[in-house]
Each structure stands twice: as structure tokens, then as C-alpha cells.
């Protein structure tokens with residue numbers, strides 16, 4: 001996983017709980033990298049799992065809730081870091097429909113080693129969008145947080161429901177309904 005994701009994760013923990021907690025979860029995670037992450041570096045996914053697990057043990061907040069919260073935080077950081085990618089997108093559905101054929105394409109140019117998820121989309125109506133998330137990383141909670149933040153970024157009211165298409169969460173269908 002790219003270093004930018006780790007940098008943002010540790011920043012979120014700093015902001016939420018203070019630097020001492022960040023140091024504590026880093027120490028308890030026994031990270032091969034020593035947590036000296038750079039945005040362009042690539043690190044083992046297991047390091048992210050270790051950090052999230054330690055954050056869960058520290059806060060008692062369930063891992064899916066932590067990942068969703070992180071997804072929202074991450075999106076807001078992306079809107080600052082990569083604002084040029086976003087300014088011409090008119091609404092959430094346009095953005096979500098263009099993750100695979102535009103946003104993550106640009107991401108791959110910046111970070112050639114990025115391993116990105118696949119999103120198949122189907123616009124059922126101007127109020128309903130179906131998204132099928134596929135990734136061996138099995139992080140639909142992170143995806144849901146990113147989706148929620150996308151809808152909030154465009155000031156839209158929404159509800160999101162989801163169905164696992166594979167038991168291990170490597171393939172999950174989301175239905176977004178805009179109000």
C-alpha cells in the first residue's frame with residue numbers, strides 16, 4: 001500500500017487522539033518499516049492491518065468503524081492534495097462513475113506501483129447508483145467511508161446499503177440512493 005495512505009492514517013490518529021497515542025500504536029505494531037513512511041514509498045498491507053488493529057485495541061472502536069472513519073478522513077485529504085483532479089466534476093455520481101476510468105488512472109500515473117481496487121458502476125437513475133467493489137485487499141469499509149465523504153463533499157443527502165457478493169468481502173455491491 002502506498003505511503004500516502006499510511007501518512008494520512010497516522011495524521012488522523014494524531015488529530016483524533018494526540019501524538020503520544022500515535023507513537024504507542026506504532027510501537028505496539030512492530031512494523032518492519034519502522035513507520036518512517038514517505039508518500040511515494042510502498043509498504044506491506046500487513047503494516048496497515050497491524051496499525052488499525054492496535055488502534056482498535058487502544059480505542060475499543062470496532063475495526064470496520066475505524067476503516068470507514070479513515071475513509072472519510074482520507075477523502076478530505078485527497079480533496080486538498082489532489083484538488084486538480086476534482087474541480088471539473090459536477091456531482092458525486094459523476095465522480096464515483098469515474099474512479100476507474102479517470103481518478104485512479106491519474107493516481108496510477110503518480111504512483112506506478114499503486115494496486116488499485118476495481119469499481120464497476122451502473123447508474124440506475126439520476127437518484128440511484130450501483131457500485132461493485134472488487135479488491136484482494138478486502139476493504140469495503142474504507143470504500144464506504146470514501147463514498148460517504150464523496151457525497152458529503154458535493155453536499156448531497158444519501159443513503160448507502162451494501163451486500164457482500166463474496167463472503168471474504170473481496171467483492172461487495174453498494175447501492176447509493178440520493179435524496
Ligand code: HEM
Pocket residue numbers: 001002003004005078079082085086095096099103104107111113114115116117135136137138139140142143144146147150
Ligand atoms: C481524488 C480522489 C482519489 C484519489 C487521489 C485516490 C487515490 C488512491 C490511492 C493513492 C490509493 C492507494 C493505492 C495503493 O496503496 O496501492 C487508493 C486506494 C483506494 N481507493 Fe482511491 N482515490 C480517490 C478516490 C476514491 C474514491 C471516491 C473511492 C470510492 C469508493 C476510492 C476507493 C479506494 C479504495 C477502496 C482504495 C483501497 C484499496 C483497495 O481497497 O484495494 N478512491 N486511492
